[in-house]
Amino acid sequence: MPSSQMPSPSLLGRLRAFFGGSSDGRLGTTVTAARAVELVRDGASLVDVREKAEWRSGHAPQAVHIPLADLDRASRRLVKDRPVVVMCASGMRSRTGAKHLRSLGYDATSVSGGIGAWQRAGGSVRR
Template identity: 70%
Template sequence: MTTPPPSSPGLLARLKSLFGAGADDGRLPSTVDAARALELVGDGASLLDVRERQEWRSGHAPQAVHVPLAEVGEKAPRRLAKDKPVVVVCASGARSRSGAKQLRGLGFDATSLSGGMAAWQRAGGAVR
């Protein structure tokens, strides 16, 4: 009887890995809802706001670090601790997904806040 060749990961496992969901390695999923983001930040995660300067000035979470999306690769590694999870936020969630992906590529455990600042506020997150 012959032994079958080692199997490759199933399609579902590959998709989960590709989209950052379902990995049991302790890392964050690619996106989280606002309630989970508040919990993560409350537990010590950094909050990175990737909106433009005028958006930041119009209101932001008091504990957030501001680095516009175009500068994430250059400035975020100097402004964030690599040993802490990072929740990335923008206005709606589109730019934060891109920012979180860039950070994951740089070795950070990063996730995007789905729904952006509006969701943060609706969930009870402070804004000043």
């Protein structure tokens, strides 16, 4: 079908894509910290992929600590049918972590801006 005859995405699909989701209902590759806070409040798992010393300096109380190098063992601590929000210090390692989790079959996304953005968006941090 020529692109001029392709149906345009629905308004809902366009909104999901704009706010970090996809038209098929799966999460996008990254989300804003505000959206991440909402997702976790709605039941998504939160994974912190920072190293142990970073974790000890402050972390979201509901987060599961799985350093990036240990994500292959994530299946022991995560549920496949629940969305996963991945966090780090800045958003760099969490993008790698979310991509790896997606390759393992999880619906995973990265928090843009890391734990600082998470806290500015109203997410709690325990020190």
